[in-house]
Amino acid sequence: MNRINNAEKIDKMRKVIILLLAVMCAGVVFGQQQKVAVYVTGAEEGINDFVGAYLVNAIVNSTNYQAVERTADFLKELNKEQGYQRTGAVDDQQLSKLGKQFGVQLVCVAKVGKMGGKYFVSARLIDVETGTVKISTPPVSFTTKDVEKSCETIATSLTTNNPKDPKGHKVAIYVTGATEEGVNDFIGAYLVDDIVNGTDYQAVERTGDFLKELSKEQGYQRTGAVDDQQLSKLGKQFGVQLICVAKVSKMDGKQFVSARLIDVETATVKNSTKPVIFTTEDVKKSCAFLVVQLIPRNPTDPEAQYKLGVIYYNVKEYTEAVKWFRKSAEQGSVRGQYGLGIMYYDGYGVEKNYDEAVKWFRKSEKQGNTSAQNALGVMYESGYGVKKNYNEAVKWYRKSAEQGNADAQNNLGRMYEFGEGVKKDKVQAIEWYKKAAKQGQETAISNLKILGITSY
Numbered sequence: 001m002n003r004i005n006n007a008e009k010i011d012k013m014r015k016v017i018i019l020l021l022a023v024m025c026a027g028v029v030f031g032q033q034q035k036v037a038v039y040v041t042g043a044e045e046g047i048n049d050f051v052g053a054y055l056v057n058a059i060v061n062s063t064n065y066q067a068v069e070r071t072a073d074f075l076k077e078l079n080k081e082q083g084y085q086r087t088g089a090v091d092d093q094q095l096s097k098l099g100k101q102f103g104v105q106l107v108c109v110a111k112v113g114k115m116g117g118k119y120f121v122s123a124r125l126i127d128v129e130t131g132t133v134k135i136s137t138p139p140v141s142f143t144t145k146d147v148e149k150s151c152e153t154i155a156t157s158l159t160t161n162n163p164k165d166p167k168g169h170k171v172a173i174y175v176t177g178a179t180e181e182g183v184n185d186f187i188g189a190y191l192v193d194d195i196v197n198g199t200d201y202q203a204v205e206r207t208g209d210f211l212k213e214l215s216k217e218q219g220y221q222r223t224g225a226v227d228d229q230q231l232s233k234l235g236k237q238f239g240v241q242l243i244c245v246a247k248v249s250k251m252d253g254k255q256f257v258s259a260r261l262i263d264v265e266t267a268t269v270k271n272s273t274k275p276v277i278f279t280t281e282d283v284k285k286s287c288a289f290l291v292v293q294l295i296p297r298n299p300t301d302p303e304a305q306y307k308l309g310v311i312y313y314n315v316k317e318y319t320e321a322v323k324w325f326r327k328s329a330e331q332g333s334v335r336g337q338y339g340l341g342i343m344y345y346d347g348y349g350v351e352k353n354y355d356e357a358v359k360w361f362r363k364s365e366k367q368g369n370t371s372a373q374n375a376l377g378v379m380y381e382s383g384y385g386v387k388k389n390y391n392e393a394v395k396w397y398r399k400s401a402e403q404g405n406a407d408a409q410n411n412l413g414r415m416y417e418f419g420e421g422v423k424k425d426k427v428q429a430i431e432w433y434k435k436a437a438k439q440g441q442e443t444a445i446s447n448l449k450i451l452g453i454t455s456y
Contacts (some may be wrong), residue, residue, distance in 0.1 A: 020067070034066070035097055035103065036059055036108050038059070039108065055155055058156070082154050096131035108123055108125055110154070114185060119142050122154075131195060137158060139189055165288065172242070180418075187246050198307075228262050232265075232267035241264055255279065256277055258274060284428045292308065302331035306333050306339060308391050309325040321348070322349035337361075341361040356378070371404075374407050380393035380396060393415065407436070413432030
């Protein structure tokens with residue numbers, strides 16, 4: 001069996017930085033039940049019905065909402081409108097109007113799309129009274145086998161997150177120039193999610209609405225081109241102060257997205273971003289970066305600082321990532337401390353310094369961070385920033401593993417397999433590998449296969 005090198009082990013630790021919870025439960029949303037109309041759009045025949053049914057079921061099971069499936073009713077009314085007949089586009093204001101007509105307080109709009117051969121569903125909760133997005137979710141992938149689980153994830157996010165009290169500028173999202181089927185929908189959904197949940201601004205996805213109005217103009221019909229003056233005019237018509245225009249393009253086989261923020265009153269560009277490369281796997285990270293470039297923020301809360309560091313880390317803006325991890329760490333954030341330790345370990349945005357990495361891992365570990373405990377195990381096993389000591393490595397791996405950290409479980413299994421810091425024990429090695437493998441830890445799965453074990 002080949003030795004698992006340190007770079008591979010630390011890469012498992014590094015994953016923790018780039019994973020942010022899509023759902024951050026924050027208690028009861030509203031004091032009493034509200035009626036929600038569910039409207040599903042964008043899917044192939046049959047998929048909408050399944051998604052709608054599962055969403056209604058998941059929302060009804062919440063203690064805070066009543067839900068009714070109204071896709072057919074919405075479509076019946078929308079088909080009466082010439083604009084919808086021509087483009088198939090529908091905006092939040094139209095849905096808000098229909099919500100009032102149907103006697104509900106909220107409209108759950110689920111958008112189903114396909115990108116890279118995979119199905120995704122995202123959703124937003126529209127306040128019927130104001131026509132604004134209260135809560136949104138990023139797209140969640142699903143198959144016909146696990147659509148129920150994906151809908152439960154969406155519903156949980158919509159019904160357990162604290163809704164915004166929108167006070168900031170209203171931003172209309174307009175995405176243009178897609179290179180593959182479904183890309184515009186996903187970028188629009190992620191931009192709305194990042195603006196609604198990450199800034200003080202309100203956001204509405206208006207791509208369809210813009211296209212509906214632009215299609216009336218002969219110049220657009222002839223060339224497909226649109227300028228900022230036209231968009232500014234439409235922005236005033238739609239009652240927004242800003243327009244976020246995202247442009248998707250392709251060059252040398254790679255996909256790029258850039259964005260600009262237009263001030264509707266002056267028809268000038270307030271902010272713009274450089275093009276960011278993205279794939280179907282990391283489009284969310286790219287959109288988050290676009291938003292922080294367009295709408296700069298200067299958070300003082302340590303967790304918000306950490307999240308901002310993650311956004312910069314994900315697009316390899318390491319100097320900025322270090323800046324925000326440090327601000328977070330110095331205020332005592334357990335995740336900020338761990339993140340800063342990783343930056344010193346890798347030498348990203350700072351000069352590589354194992355002593356500093358150990359220092360910040362220790363601070364994070366003292367607050368119970370199992371990833372930091374696992375990291376200390378790696379440092380002792382490797383002799384990075386500390387004297388090599390297999391016994392100490394086992395101590396930290398065990399402390400983390402016993403709390404359920406999959407990477408530590410794999411590492412502890414390896415120590416048992418090779419008898420480092422503990423007596424060689426194949427049975428114990430397999431037991432810890434299996435614990436890690438059950439959580440999807442890929443190296444543990446590989447280690448079990450090398451040992452001839454495929455079931456766990």
